Amino acid sequence: MPAFQSAEQLLRDIGGKRERLIINYLFVNKHGRFDVLADLLEGDERFLHRMIAKSILVKRDEWLYLDDRILSFLERFLEVNEDIQNYEVDEKIGAIALNIRLFQEENAWKRKEVFLQKVKKAMSSLGRVVKRNVIDLGKQVQMDYKTEVNPKVKEIKISEHNNKAVKLRKLIEGIEDLLENRVFFQEANDEMLNRLSVELRYDYLRDAKVNLRELSQEIVGYLNRIQAMQAVHRKLQEVKRLKDLFELEKRSNVEALIQQQQGLFFAPRLFISTPPSLEFLRSDQGHAIISKVANKLRHRARQNSSKSGVMAKKALDTTAVKEARINYFKLQQEFFKGDTDLFQFLLAFPFETNGSLEDRVKIFCKMALMYEDRMFFTGITEVYESLRYGVILPRDPRKSKSERIENTNWLKA
Incomplete structure (x- = not known):
């Protein structure tokens, strides 16, 4: 026999202030613990048991849910049901x-x-x-x-x-x-x-x-x-399988392809990330990860706020700072006049500010990218103070590839 005999009785038993509080909580959160809902009612557990007896709520272990008929009515009326009807x-x-x-x-x-x-x-x-x-x-x-x-x-x-x-x-x-x-x-x-x-x-x-x-x-x-x-x-899986078996170089042309792709020498490392699914984020494990990320963000915000005072003091310092500016156009003109490689040229070049080795390496990478079409990448690598770099020469269309490589023999002498 149904718990409600008329629409008037149904509206009366679900339209009260406390009933609306429980129904709205479960509709938004989909489920709730019995003790949490009891706290919302100031510890009145008997009220929850009456709602269960009237089939407004369904209890499974320690969790309470809205009855499927009420939940379905609310979802369909508010048009928030994700199921295709x-x-x-x-x-x-x-x-x-x-x-x-x-x-x-x-x-x-x-x-x-x-x-x-x-x-x-x-x-x-x-x-x-x-x-x-x-x-x-x-x-x-x-x-x-x-x-x-x-x-x-x-x-x-x-x-x-x-x-x-x-x-x-x-x-x-x-x-x-x-x-x-x-x-x-x-x-x-x-x-x-x-x-x-x-x-x-x-x-x-x-x-x-x-x-x-x-x-x-x-x-x-x-x-x-x-x-x-x-x-x-599938292709990547096959490549990884051959690599694990130490047969990749033997059964593929990977070495020839890598030698042809000179741009890989300067390519940054790729970091590929995929967003987690909504089902995972709604789970207990996903909630723990969200809480961990939120704590990190709060900690970072506190650190930024503590640094703001130091940054404000530095902003009051009116001491002039001379910024080193580099004219890359003139720099590459000087480089193409000679026959030395790019790295040795930059080591010997007299900059206005005595740049460190790290600064000269950054200039080396930037010039190699900016004027790639005018440079010859020999494929030869050298070592300078435990730093390995690629030998890059000015491109001379009048010389063949073998002649240009011969110009680098002095590096090995």
Whole structure:
């Protein structure tokens, strides 16, 4: 026997101040510990037991949840449910088709009006359900593509969303078929029915079809990217396998490729990070990591605030500071006049400020990147004070590669 015999009794038992407090807490947090909710009620545990007895709350171990019927009603009314309600669209289409058939078979007008009211009731909410499904489906596609780490799981989720989009498109076609039943609309001759038909066709279905078409193209693009990523991942796994077996150099041309890619000499180290999934962040382990990161941020903020006083004092110091400025254009002109390598040239160059070795190394890297097209990367490395550097010479189009390399023999003498 149901716990509530009327809508008045239901509203009375869930509309109180304390009931609203508990329902709102569980709706926002999805669940809550029994002792935490009791503290919200100032220790009144009997009140929670009464809500459990009336099937407003459900208790599992030490956790309390809203009853699925109340939770589903709130999610659907507020349109915050993440589930795609294709089954609801299918059921409404079936109800409309059934009542149209009963309307046409019935001869008594009073009974025909009953079936007509059921058709209008289903049509009045059908458009909103279709629109909400299209929006929720688009959000879930983007969410799973951006947050899911496992490529295979990501592909399965996106493919399932694609199946839902195809199903929803077929359901929209079924709705359009029902709206083409001119015999029914002429026999009903109802102004409200005609208005609902126009709103459903032009305010909901037309926009839903356009959005679904764009979403399908987006899904196809996502699936193609995922497959490309999986191909690269498989290739990297094969490379790692060969490397672990010490067969990479023997069974591939990796050495030749690396020698051709001179830019790798100056390339920074890549750090690839992937965002954690929302499911992980909602778990206890994810909550612990979030708390740890928050503590670090608070500690960093306190350090910055303590340094602000020191920085303010330094800002009051009006002593002029002479900034070393380097004219890279003139510097590279001087370099291309000679035949020495770039590193030795920079070591011997008389800068206005006696730059340290670290500063000269930074200038060396910056010039190699700025004038890469005018320089010749020999592939030879030398050592200066335990620092290994690449030998870079001015590019002379009149000399062959072997002649340019011969110019570096004096380095090995």
